[in-house]
Amino acid sequence: MDAMKELWSHFNEIRKIQYIDELLGWDQSVNMPKGSIKGRAEQRQFTRKLIHTKIKSDKTGELIKNAEKLDNLNDIDLALIREAKREYEHAIKIPDELIAEITKTGALGYIEWEKARENSDFPRFKPYLEKMVKLRIEFAEKLDTGPTLYSTLIDLFEPGATYDWVAKIFNEMKSSIVKIVKKLNTSSDKPDQSILKRHYDPNKQWELSVEIIKKLNFDFNIGRQDKSTHPFTASISSIDTRITTRIWEDFLPACIFGTIHECGHALYEMGFSKEIHNTFLADGCSMGIHESQSRLWENIVGRSREFWVYWYPIFQKSFPENLKDYPREEFYRSLNVVQPSFIRVEADEVTYGLHIILRFELEKMMIEENLQIDELPQIWNSKFEDLFGIVPPNDKEGVLQDPHWIGGYGYFPTYALGNLYGAQIYQKVLKDNPNLPQDFKKGEFSNLLNYLKENVYRYGKIYRASELIKKITGEDLNPNYFFKYAEDKFYPIYGF
Amino acid sequence: MDAMKELWSHFNEIRKIQYIDELLGWDQSVNMPKGSIKGRAEQRQFTRKLIHTKIKSDKTGELIKNAEKLDNLNDIDLALIREAKREYEHAIKIPDELIAEITKTGALGYIEWEKARENSDFPRFKPYLEKMVKLRIEFAEKLDTGPTLYSTLIDLFEPGATYDWVAKIFNEMKSSIVKIVKKLNTSSDKPDQSILKRHYDPNKQWELSVEIIKKLNFDFNIGRQDKSTHPFTASISSIDTRITTRIWEDFLPACIFGTIHECGHALYEMGFSKEIHNTFLADGCSMGIHESQSRLWENIVGRSREFWVYWYPIFQKSFPENLKDYPREEFYRSLNVVQPSFIRVEADEVTYGLHIILRFELEKMMIEENLQIDELPQIWNSKFEDLFGIVPPNDKEGVLQDPHWIGGYGYFPTYALGNLYGAQIYQKVLKDNPNLPQDFKKGEFSNLLNYLKENVYRYGKIYRASELIKKITGEDLNPNYFFKYAEDKFYPIYGF
Numbered sequence: 001m002d003a004m005k006e007l008w009s010h011f012n013e014i015r016k017i018q019y020i021d022e023l024l025g026w027d028q029s030v031n032m033p034k035g036s037i038k039g040r041a042e043q044r045q046f047t048r049k050l051i052h053t054k055i056k057s058d059k060t061g062e063l064i065k066n067a068e069k070l071d072n073l074n075d076i077d078l079a080l081i082r083e084a085k086r087e088y089e090h091a092i093k094i095p096d097e098l099i100a101e102i103t104k105t106g107a108l109g110y111i112e113w114e115k116a117r118e119n120s121d122f123p124r125f126k127p128y129l130e131k132m133v134k135l136r137i138e139f140a141e142k143l144d145t146g147p148t149l150y151s152t153l154i155d156l157f158e159p160g161a162t163y164d165w166v167a168k169i170f171n172e173m174k175s176s177i178v179k180i181v182k183k184l185n186t187s188s189d190k191p192d193q194s195i196l197k198r199h200y201d202p203n204k205q206w207e208l209s210v211e212i213i214k215k216l217n218f219d220f221n222i223g224r225q226d227k228s229t230h231p232f233t234a235s236i237s238s239i240d241t242r243i244t245t246r247i248w249e250d251f252l253p254a255c256i257f258g259t260i261h262e263c264g265h266a267l268y269e270m271g272f273s274k275e276i277h278n279t280f281l282a283d284g285c286s287m288g289i290h291e292s293q294s295r296l297w298e299n300i301v302g303r304s305r306e307f308w309v310y311w312y313p314i315f316q317k318s319f320p321e322n323l324k325d326y327p328r329e330e331f332y333r334s335l336n337v338v339q340p341s342f343i344r345v346e347a348d349e350v351t352y353g354l355h356i357i358l359r360f361e362l363e364k365m366m367i368e369e370n371l372q373i374d375e376l377p378q379i380w381n382s383k384f385e386d387l388f389g390i391v392p393p394n395d396k397e398g399v400l401q402d403p404h405w406i407g408g409y410g411y412f413p414t415y416a417l418g419n420l421y422g423a424q425i426y427q428k429v430l431k432d433n434p435n436l437p438q439d440f441k442k443g444e445f446s447n448l449l450n451y452l453k454e455n456v457y458r459y460g461k462i463y464r465a466s467e468l469i470k471k472i473t474g475e476d477l478n479p480n481y482f483f484k485y486a487e488d489k490f491y492p493i494y495g496f
Numbered sequence: 497m498d499a500m501k502e503l504w505s506h507f508n509e510i511r512k513i514q515y516i517d518e519l520l521g522w523d524q525s526v527n528m529p530k531g532s533i534k535g536r537a538e539q540r541q542f543t544r545k546l547i548h549t550k551i552k553s554d555k556t557g558e559l560i561k562n563a564e565k566l567d568n569l570n571d572i573d574l575a576l577i578r579e580a581k582r583e584y585e586h587a588i589k590i591p592d593e594l595i596a597e598i599t600k601t602g603a604l605g606y607i608e609w610e611k612a613r614e615n616s617d618f619p620r621f622k623p624y625l626e627k628m629v630k631l632r633i634e635f636a637e638k639l640d641t642g643p644t645l646y647s648t649l650i651d652l653f654e655p656g657a658t659y660d661w662v663a664k665i666f667n668e669m670k671s672s673i674v675k676i677v678k679k680l681n682t683s684s685d686k687p688d689q690s691i692l693k694r695h696y697d698p699n700k701q702w703e704l705s706v707e708i709i710k711k712l713n714f715d716f717n718i719g720r721q722d723k724s725t726h727p728f729t730a731s732i733s734s735i736d737t738r739i740t741t742r743i744w745e746d747f748l749p750a751c752i753f754g755t756i757h758e759c760g761h762a763l764y765e766m767g768f769s770k771e772i773h774n775t776f777l778a779d780g781c782s783m784g785i786h787e788s789q790s791r792l793w794e795n796i797v798g799r800s801r802e803f804w805v806y807w808y809p810i811f812q813k814s815f816p817e818n819l820k821d822y823p824r825e826e827f828y829r830s831l832n833v834v835q836p837s838f839i840r841v842e843a844d845e846v847t848y849g850l851h852i853i854l855r856f857e858l859e860k861m862m863i864e865e866n867l868q869i870d871e872l873p874q875i876w877n878s879k880f881e882d883l884f885g886i887v888p889p890n891d892k893e894g895v896l897q898d899p900h901w902i903g904g905y906g907y908f909p910t911y912a913l914g915n916l917y918g919a920q921i922y923q924k925v926l927k928d929n930p931n932l933p934q935d936f937k938k939g940e941f942s943n944l945l946n947y948l949k950e951n952v953y954r955y956g957k958i959y960r961a962s963e964l965i966k967k968i969t970g971e972d973l974n975p976n977y978f979f980k981y982a983e984d985k986f987y988p989i990y991g992f
Contacts, residue, residue, distance in 0.1 A: 016542050019535070020516060027519060031527070032736065035717035039515070039733025039774060046512050221531035237535025240528065278535060 003066035004077050010063055011084055011280035014054050019237050021047040026234040026242055030226045056091035064088060079281055079462040093142050102135050109406035120396035122377050129405060130373045133366050136409055150367040153410035157287040158417060160464045163364065166413050169479050170360060173353050176483040180350055180490065184338050189495035191333030198322045202247045208318055209245055209259040217449050218263050219270055231258040233265035238277035241269045257298050264297030265290060267449060271457025286465040291418025292425060299349045300426050303335050306440035336493050340388040342397040349419060350486050354387045356416035363409045421469060423482035425456065428473040499562035500573050506559055507580055507776035510550050515733050517543040522730040522738055526722045552587035560584060575777055575958040589638050598631050605902035616892035618873050625901060626869045629862050632905055646863040649906035653783040654913065656960045659860065662909050665975050666856060669849050672979040676846055676986065680834050685991035687829035694818045698743045704814060705741055705755040713945050714759050715766055727754040729761035734773035737765045749831065753794050760793030761786060763945060767953025782961040787914025788921060795845045796922050802936035804828050832989050836884035838893040845915065846982050850883045852912035859905045917965060919978035921952065924969040
């Protein structure tokens with residue numbers, strides 16, 4: 001079994017460098033002085049090159065070959081071989097020059113994207129986007145792991161997923177969402193969000209965010225929360241997971257749900273079984289599964305009526321000027337407004353899927369159907385109108401809103417898969433623990449967390465998403481759980 | 497000149513890993529959650545091993561050999577060859593097993609030291625100290641760069657210094673300090689420290705500490721200040737220097753002078769010329785020279801009468817309950833009390849040298865004269881009585897107060913050398929800029945900083961301390977400047 005041991009040790013070392021790189025990134029977003037970027041960029045270039053070189057080395061190839069000869073391996077060993085092989089093959093198939101070109105175009109393009117978005121100036125961004133599409137097509141051709149080019153790119157984020165599989169699910173999702181949204185739109189008793197747009201003291205928001213994640217069992221002994229422009233989660237080892245949040249003084253949900261969302265990611269990372277701590281398998285199963293956990297905690301738990309039975313009186317005490325006389329049920333409804341909107345990151349949990357479908361269809365066209373980038377804004381807008389019934393007033397609120405496309409393609413779908421996985425997993429949790437919502441009313445979340453740890457988190461990257469969802473729920477990904485969840489939740493909120 | 501270029505590039509890479517290691521350390525002291533230490537320890541083990549392996553590699557030896565063949569090298573190239581050679585020879589002379597043994601003994605011993613100090617229990621610490629002395633003797637024997645074993649160890653921190661050289665200076669220092677302390681002791685008008693021991697709001701202390709270093713031209717665009725148990729300075733690149741301070745609610749100087757002290761170190765690190773940024777020469781010339789700058793800013797500037805002409809009214813406004821009716825001159829005197837005390841880190845700038853002499857003499861006995869570690873506490877106490885006229889009541893306030901000896905020997909002398917270098921450099925600054933103290937009265941410190949940058953900081957590690965002090969002041973290290981500074985400052989404070 002020495003071959004297996006060697007493979008573990010080799011990839012544990014790679015994981016260690018990834019953690020170091022993660023600290024460099026976390027520090028850059030949270031602490032680093034503004035003028036220090038050049039030094040930091042060189043440091044991260046070094047760590048990333050070191051990771052890449054180690055993965056690509058002949059040693060990796062040999063270790064994998066030796067390990068593959070072994071019999072009677074357990075699931076964990078098999079998973080390491082699978083992941084090691086995946087990384088190794090990616091590394092040897094893609095020329096270093098192509099990676100360098102993608103990195104450079106991404107870095108330059110990101111700066112241009114920021115300026116282009118600021119001024120709603122798509123032509124400024126166009127050449128960079130054009131180039132990145134070309135590079136990513138070349139990348140997919142070289143990698144060639146999926147049945148089609150776009151499938152190959154999707155597989156990078158959601159291993160095992162293909163375009164056809166996602167498209168089938170998204171088609172069902174589209175019609176169900178449209179149906180729900182249409183119905184909600186006919187309501188004569190729609191909830192109103194204005195209460196959330198008053199002024200909320202930032203220090204109190206921060207204190208409450210900390211109080212909430214303490215109750216959610218975020219472990220401050222091996223974690224911390226800070227502030228950053230965009231909330232994110234960073235794992236600096238299996239016993240060091242850090243989240244960030246942002247605080248908007250005039251919109252309460254930004255901080256509270258930003259915190260709960262990242263806390264969901266962190267609970268996942270904190271819940272890996274000790275066996276795989278600090279190994280290459282100490283990672284989320286897929287982006288979709290990871291996102292399912294942030295959304296489960298944020299939306300299914302954090303925006304539930306029961307959650308606010310416990311928390312609303314505490315919020316009323318913190319913000320009496322806004323909430324003292326405001327009824328709890330109305331506050332709960334205000335957190336669950338469903339309406340078409342232009343910006344993805346501000347969308348509610350129902351219409352969110354439509355934002356993703358739009359991007360998914362456009363990515364397919366860019367990667368496989370030779371879509372002319374000149375025409376992208378116009379196609380964005382017309383597709384947007386088809387889906388939402390409204391047209392973005394400008395490209396800033398349209399095609400320029402997200403930076404993802406100056407990095408790659410295939411990531412967006414995982415966000416929507418997260419909603420679907422999350423709802424399916426949660427129905428199983430509820431089936432096995434029908435009294436859980438009663439816990440939430442008492443500010444008690446450890447039964448939920450323990451269940452998720454036992455059935456989801458501890459496995460890390462041992463199983464593929466398709467295996468994991470079956471292991472947890474007994475069936476393949478089934479979007480109907482999300483539709484049922486959405487109908488059961490939102491119809492009553494809208495008075496049906 | 498390719499050989500030189502390659503040597504630079506090789507050592508720039510090593511420097512980069514050192515910076516990454518420094519961030520890992522900074523984060524550990526400032527941000528890291530308590531329960532995350534195991535992961536961090538493994539990460540630092542990795543970075544340190546990587547640094548060591550690169551320095552020790554055959555490649556290093558070859559690059560040095562090739563560079564040494566070149567003619568007409570400038571001072572900077574020559575300095576790199578000198579430093580590269582020094583590091584390489586250290587690395588190849590000391591077996592990895594010995595380094596591992598020292599690291600392990602140091603880590604275990606540190607934990608035991610903490611407990612031993614807590615309970616004033618020297619026997620508990622003794623076996624670890626005994627072992628470390630043995631290991632460091634072996635280390636010095638293997639390294640064998642100085643005329644004696646202890647000289648070899650001193651040279652690690654103060655390159656070029658020997659025991660004889662230091663002993664000669666310290667002998668002069670001892671008699672001068674003893675003379676000054678004796679005279680001050682006969683004063684009938686001694687300053688009184690009690691005003692500093694009132695309650696000072698920690699938030700206001702923090703704000704003032706930030707305000708002060710802003711005025712001292714600490715560059716927050718490429719630096720930051722945080723809190724930690726023990727103040728320290730960390731350079732994470734040549735454009736990212738971070739300091740920490742601590743706040744004691746009932747002792748004002750801890751924060752204020754801790755901050756100014758570390759700011760002095762940071763101004764040095766921020767002042768390296770661009771030419772050597774992020775290179776192996778972007779480092780202090782020696783520990784003694786580095787310490788000279790922290791002490792120059794802390795003691796010569798920060799504890800000067802002129803400094804407080806500007807700052808005292810501001811402090812009075814922040815702490816009216818303590819300072820409103822307290823005269824400025826008395827406050828200034830309270831900051832400059834000279835008196836024998838047991839604890840080195842709390843000592844004033846005059847008696848400080850005696851604490852160092854005690855350690856210097858004991859280190860010599862431990863490394864070269866086979867001092868029995870059993871007898872160390874007793875010898876400490878009797879030597880302490882000789883120097884200070886008082887005997888520590890227990891080992892906690894005696895031999896167990898510092899952790900240094902579970903790491904190595906030869907570091908302590910550099911602290912006192914810092915005082916001497918600092919005074920000598922400052923007299924030269926004053927000679928060239930006699931009006932500087934008038935600046936301080938206006939809260940203006942950029943003329944001082946610019947002079948130090950131009951004449952000291954920009955050189956980094958290009959010159960050895962003996963060359964640098966001559967370059968700056970035109971003569972070798974001369975302790976008389978410190979004695980004169982001390983007499984001129986403290987005799988008036990004590991009414992002479």
